[in-house]
Amino acid sequence: MKKLLLSAAIAVLGLSQINAQEAATGGQTSKGKWLIEANTGFSAGGGEIGLLQHTSNTGFGLVSVDGMTIWSLGAEAGYFVMDDLAIKAGLGYTDYDGDSVFSYKLGAKYYIMSKVPVQIDFNGASIKDFDENPLWLGLQGGYAIFLGENVSIEPGLRYSHSLNEDFTDESIFEVRIGFALHF
Template sequence: MKKLLLTIAMVALGLTANAQEASGQTSEGKWLIETNTGFGGGGGLFGHSSNTGFGLTSFDGATIWSVGGEAGYFVMDNLAVKAGLGYTDFDGDSVFTYKLGGKYYVNGNIPFQVDVTGSSVDGAAENPLWLGLQGGYAIFLGDMVSIEPGLRYNLSLNEDFTDEGIFEFNVGFALHF
């Protein structure tokens, strides 16, 4: 029992130390630049319609690739206002993506994000619009870099386009200035 309590105490101290280290990176006035890789989604062209990160997949003989990024400014400690842009190529068809939202770090290392993401799809009668909800854990690798694995759910905001949501596992990479 003593060993179990000692182990729990050491893990708690380690998480506290990581949160204290991380607090400088998420302080008011700091900048955040990030990108992510998304795994999962609905597949096909619109499984990646909220993509402001990197992706490569094959679907029914067609190749889909994506590139993008996001930037944020910490308006107060642990709260960043963010914007992102992305481009997806689906076998020659182009999709431009934009994202606006906020990201809050609980204890400086548990990020939660809420955003609205839209896309402009070549030749589409209607373009997708999503409400994104995301949570994860920030692992800080020094003063300026973090890796943030997390889960994301994209809820469709326009039923005429689709009424399906998209669930993803993301691994984010962030620079903090």
């Protein structure tokens, strides 16, 4: 009888923990909620690819290649128009070896089962004194680790395909770590 009661208590405790986790994660991606996000990215290539990664960045970044240092600062915000689907916009600033770069991003992010974010977006930049500016189609996926009611860490992978071959015909593959606030 003691084993049966102990087993029942463990089962109830386990189910209540699962329900608490589902309530916490489901509420964070519910219709009407806001998302504020900052990302860091690490590209698969060095050299020109490492530099290209920072020409249209709405996150945090720092790269130094052949004596040229490039840093980026930016953030993204989104509004959940329905459960698990956020419409997002982002802005960023990059110092590209003395040249100013202003970046933008527009897209949508969907959380599969409220935990697996998948994003598609267009992002680009306006680079001072450049004839051509970058324009990318981005695809991103990962996993959301919710640390509480308002915070998540989202490691993932991103692929950016160049839409302006006059700027570059190179695509970029990145490993990303995102940090998000949910309100």
